[in-house]
Amino acid sequence: VHQHNCEDSVASEIGMDAVKRRSRLGIKLLAGFLIAALVPLIGISAYNTWYTGNLLRTNAERTLLGAASQTASRLDAFVIGGLDAVRTEAQLPSLVRSLTSPGPSSGGIAMETNAILQSLRRKDEQHIISYALINASGVVIADTQAANIGSNERDLGYIEAISRSGVAYSSPLLFSPQAPDGELIFGAPVRAPTGEVIGFLRARYNASIIQDI
Secondary structure (H helix, E strand, C coil): CHHHHHHHHHHHHHHHHHHHHHHHHHHHHHHHHHHHHHHHHHHHHHHHHHHHHHHHHHHHHHHHHHHHHHHHHHHHHHHHHHHHHHHHHCCCHHHHHHHHCCCCCCHHHHHHHHHHHHHHHHHHCCCEEEEEEEECCCEEEEECCHHHCCCECHHHCHHHHHHHHCCCEECCCEEECCEEEEEEEEEEEEECCCCCEEEEEEEEEECHHHHHC
């Protein structure tokens, strides 16, 4: 009987070991299946995350590039339009008479010139600081800002640039005590019927126009 019980005990232990081995094998197989299934999912998830982030960055860059391109186009259009306008306005016969007639800063000619300059400024009163007529020496003989009349703008640079090129001019952004927030200057030569440059038409724009473009 004792021998029989021992044999049963040994058989039972062998059976338990087999069960444990099968259990461990099952766990390993399950772990293997899980790893095999999860690794591709993790890879796909990582790729999707990268792709989505890259797509968002690309779209953001395209949006910024598009906005910058549109802004640059609008700035170009503004500068070209400003140059065309001041070039055409500088040919007004009344401005030529004001620079060629005796005593241009007084009498009816001065009133006519001032009326013309005020009319030009009213094109954009929000951004145009002033319009002025300058003689060949750089002296302001008429200005929508009366305090500027009699001052000399020869040293501002635009007169030299126009004199050198003979065509309309637009300045870079300028800062001065009179324009601490910045300004842009458009100018063009005023010519006598002979073609000689006898003065300049100048428009000053507040730099805020750049933000509003």
